[in-house]
Amino acid sequence: MSNRDDGQRLRIGVIGLGVMGQRMLARLAGHERLQAAWVWDADPAAVARTLQTYPQLRAADSAAGLIASEGLHSLYIATPPAPHMALTELAFDAGLAVFCEKPLTVDFEAARRCIARIEREGRRAAVNFALASSPGLGLLQTSFGAAAKRPLGELTAVELEVAFAAWPRPWQAAAGRWLAERVEGGFTREVLSHFIFVLQRVLGPATVQASAASYPADGIGAETALRAELQAGGVPVRITGAVAGEVADRNRMLWRGAAGEIELGQWFSEVQQRRHDGSRPLGDAALLRNAAQADQLQQWVAMIEGRSHSLPGYAESLAVQQTIEALLRR
Numbered sequence: 001m002s003n004r005d006d007g008q009r010l011r012i013g014v015i016g017l018g019v020m021g022q023r024m025l026a027r028l029a030g031h032e033r034l035q036a037a038w039v040w041d042a043d044p045a046a047v048a049r050t051l052q053t054y055p056q057l058r059a060a061d062s063a064a065g066l067i068a069s070e071g072l073h074s075l076y077i078a079t080p081p082a083p084h085m086a087l088t089e090l091a092f093d094a095g096l097a098v099f100c101e102k103p104l105t106v107d108f109e110a111a112r113r114c115i116a117r118i119e120r121e122g123r124r125a126a127v128n129f130a131l132a133s134s135p136g137l138g139l140l141q142t143s144f145g146a147a148a149k150r151p152l153g154e155l156t157a158v159e160l161e162v163a164f165a166a167w168p169r170p171w172q173a174a175a176g177r178w179l180a181e182r183v184e185g186g187f188t189r190e191v192l193s194h195f196i197f198v199l200q201r202v203l204g205p206a207t208v209q210a211s212a213a214s215y216p217a218d219g220i221g222a223e224t225a226l227r228a229e230l231q232a233g234g235v236p237v238r239i240t241g242a243v244a245g246e247v248a249d250r251n252r253m254l255w256r257g258a259a260g261e262i263e264l265g266q267w268f269s270e271v272q273q274r275r276h277d278g279s280r281p282l283g284d285a286a287l288l289r290n291a292a293q294a295d296q297l298q299q300w301v302a303m304i305e306g307r308s309h310s311l312p313g314y315a316e317s318l319a320v321q322q323t324i325e326a327l328l329r330r
């Protein structure tokens with residue numbers, strides 16, 4: 001079957017039907033090119049709930065069964081991180097393009113083998129860092145990226161603050177226990193990884209200079225606070241994160257230039273660019289969010305069709321994860 005017929009519906013198999021799997025199914029509904037077709041989850045109740053909402057979907061009886069389904073073009077993986085690499089390899093065996101949830105994995109050896117295979121065999125794979133498609137990232141690149149003409153002067157510092165009234169956040173309360181535990185979960189992997197992706201895409205690899213995480217005494221729970229200093233592109237980066245305050249999900253990134261600054265709030269839906277001549281918002285929050293979501297699905301189509309795209313690849317995502325694990329290790 002050709003993957004390149006213009007206008008052809010591209011059929012997606014979804015493995016992992018929890019919070020994120022449901023979000024993606026809702027986003028895919030009605031898309032003009034991408035069509036969710038087959039689903040599978042290790043939990044039969046999740047499959048049953050999904051078929052109630054989307055009776056047109058077909059359920060496979062295993063991950064291997066889904067991946068072998070007739071007529072599939074791409075696999076979307078929305079399980080917790082542990083099975084991401086093995087599912088990716090199975091999908092490659094079947095010739096599928098893979099769109100995988102972040103974090104890529106905490107098994108760096110398996111990731112390196114997978115990345116070597118992607119390069120050797122020309123496999124198509126990308127990771128869902130949604131900010132990759134945000135207009136805010138575009139603004140950072142044209143202001144401070146390698147090819148930027150520096151309209152706000154040289155970058156002097158980056159600050160990132162995240163805070164959560166509770167962890168997991170209310171909208172992820174139904175997620176598995178893994179999200180609240182330190183082996184695979186925690187806000188550093190789950191949330192900071194998005195901003196480390198942005199940082200490294202604009203400035204290149206970051207190094208952790210100092211980092212201190214606080215953990216609950218039970219030996220199991222994920223971090224409750226993190227303070228860290230990094231360097232990226234010769235610029236100091238300060239991170240503070242905590243399970244604290246009244247706001248369910250607060251995040252703010254400030255990029256300071258010599259002649260002005262860019263402040264990005266609430267998942268880059270609020271963007272302020274300040275110069276000496278006053279404040280210039282980039283656009284309306286809902287418009288920015290919708291533009292990013294629409295662009296992400298278009299980039300996925302391009303990835304399936306083997307065209308160039310802006311989604312983060314596995315190597316870029318492993319580099320993010322290496323910085324994240326370094327933050328947690330120190």
Ligand SMILES: NC(=O)c1ccc[n+]([C@@H]2O[C@H](COP(=O)([O-])OP(=O)(O)OC[C@H]3O[C@@H](n4cnc5c(N)ncnc54)[C@H](O)[C@@H]3O)[C@@H](O)[C@H]2O)c1
Nearest residue numbers: 016017018019020041042043078079083101102103175176
């Ligand atoms: N990109 C984003 O903005 C974003 C947001 C939230 C979560 N995520 C990521 O999405 C992934 C899933 O998170 P979630 O919040 O949906 O978790 P969740 O716990 O709500 O759902 C995970 C689902 O995967 C299933 N599952 C577990 N192991 C499986 C396996 N081996 N095979 C098949 N199914 C399996 C579980 O039964 C569950 O239904 C995580 O990697 C998470 O970090 C990404």
